[in-house]
Amino acid sequence: MKNIVHKKKVILALMLSLLAFFMLIELIQILQKESFPPAQLALLVEENIHKTGVTNPVTAVLLSFRAYDTLLEMGVLVLAFFGAIGLSGGGLEYNQLTKTSQHPILIKLASTLVPVMILTGGYLLWAGTHQPGGAFQAGAVLAVGGVLLSKAGLTDPLKWYPKLTLLFCTLGLTGFLLVGISFHLIGFHFLHHPQALSYVLIFFIETLIALSTASVLIMLYAIGRALLSPLGTRQ
Amino acid sequence: MSIISIIDITLSLSLIWIAWRAIMARDLFKSVVFFITLGLILSLSWIRLNAIDIALAEAAIGAGLTGVLLLDAVDHLSKRPKAKLQKVKK
Numbered sequence: 001m002k003n004i005v006h007k008k009k010v011i012l013a014l015m016l017s018l019l020a021f022f023m024l025i026e027l028i029q030i031l032q033k034e035s036f037p038p039a040q041l042a043l044l045v046e047e048n049i050h051k052t053g054v055t056n057p058v059t060a061v062l063l064s065f066r067a068y069d070t071l072l073e074m075g076v077l078v079l080a081f082f083g084a085i086g087l088s089g090g091g092l093e094y095n096q097l098t099k100t101s102q103h104p105i106l107i108k109l110a111s112t113l114v115p116v117m118i119l120t121g122g123y124l125l126w127a128g129t130h131q132p133g134g135a136f137q138a139g140a141v142l143a144v145g146g147v148l149l150s151k152a153g154l155t156d157p158l159k160w161y162p163k164l165t166l167l168f169c170t171l172g173l174t175g176f177l178l179v180g181i182s183f184h185l186i187g188f189h190f191l192h193h194p195q196a197l198s199y200v201l202i203f204f205i206e207t208l209i210a211l212s213t214a215s216v217l218i219m220l221y222a223i224g225r226a227l228l229s230p231l232g233t234r235q
Numbered sequence: 236m237s238i239i240s241i242i243d244i245t246l247s248l249s250l251i252w253i254a255w256r257a258i259m260a261r262d263l264f265k266s267v268v269f270f271i272t273l274g275l276i277l278s279l280s281w282i283r284l285n286a287i288d289i290a291l292a293e294a295a296i297g298a299g300l301t302g303v304l305l306l307d308a309v310d311h312l313s314k315r316p317k318a319k320l321q322k323v324k325k
Binding site: 010013017020021024058124132133134136137140141143144147151217220221224225228 | 247251254255258259287288291292295296299300303304307308310311
């Protein structure tokens with residue numbers, strides 16, 4: 001009986017992968033045609049990019065043309081953070097007894113790689129204004145550095161729970177909203193700002209978003225690990 | 236056929252093959268290792284598609300962070316029967 005179920009699964013998987021393969025071929029053929037509408041969108045971005053103060057089209061779309069989407073994305077990250085706290089049942093606390101792996105190789109690896117990761121994160125953040133990079137990538141690299149530190153047992157992100165982590169995890173959303181609302185009060189549209197200040201403001205918001213993304217990802221990891229280990233949560 | 240298109244075809248085929256191995260592996264740990272490999276090959280494919288931003292995010296989040304989370308989950312799942320035994324003893 002089990003064998004039959006397994007065979008059915010294999011056949012289903014085969015059919016699905018065949019379907020995906022043909023869809024991929026179809027997609028490639030569509031992309032090769034010249035009259036594909038997003039090409040016009042790219043032209044629109046190119047025509048208006050000088051108004052945003054940045055030269056990387058991805059950053060221009062994310063933080064200027066489609067700032068509202070990015071704002072809501074930050075909301076999703078904050079919601080994920082609160083969701084994880086909710087799953088923990090409110091019993092999260094820093095426990096000095098949870099010394100996980102004090103493995104010498106991990107410690108050496110973390111102490112060598114984390115400074116480089118912080119540097120890379122900072123560079124990606126700065127590079128995002130004129131070449132590929134940006135806030136989310138920088139945040140992801142910083143987050144991996146933080147996870148490596150806590151994996152090596154060098155620090156526990158829960159040490160800063162709840163005050164500092166709450167501040168950092170909501171920093172992107174609140175900062176973005178504050179900038180948007182304060183210029184709205186002066187007389188601009190919501191999330192609009194004067195062109196002269198564009199570069200500074202986009203860089204400021206990107207920094208906040210990077211910090212926020214990194215702390216949310218690190219906290220998701222830390223909360224998950226605390227939930228799995230019997231020492232991490234108050235029973 | 237140029238070298239570039241050979242690389243592209245190899246990338247696409249290995250993506251499908253690694254995804255298949257990740258789903259069909261009996262051992263959960265092996266599955267996760269294949270998933271991480273999938274993330275790395277996928278980020279190479281994003282570079283080939285000139286989407287370097289997505290490649291960076293895929294390498295850091297898809298291969299790095301998700302890999303760590305999945306490895307922790309596998310670790311937890313393999314320890315679960317022992318925890319149950321301890322509870323019975325109490």
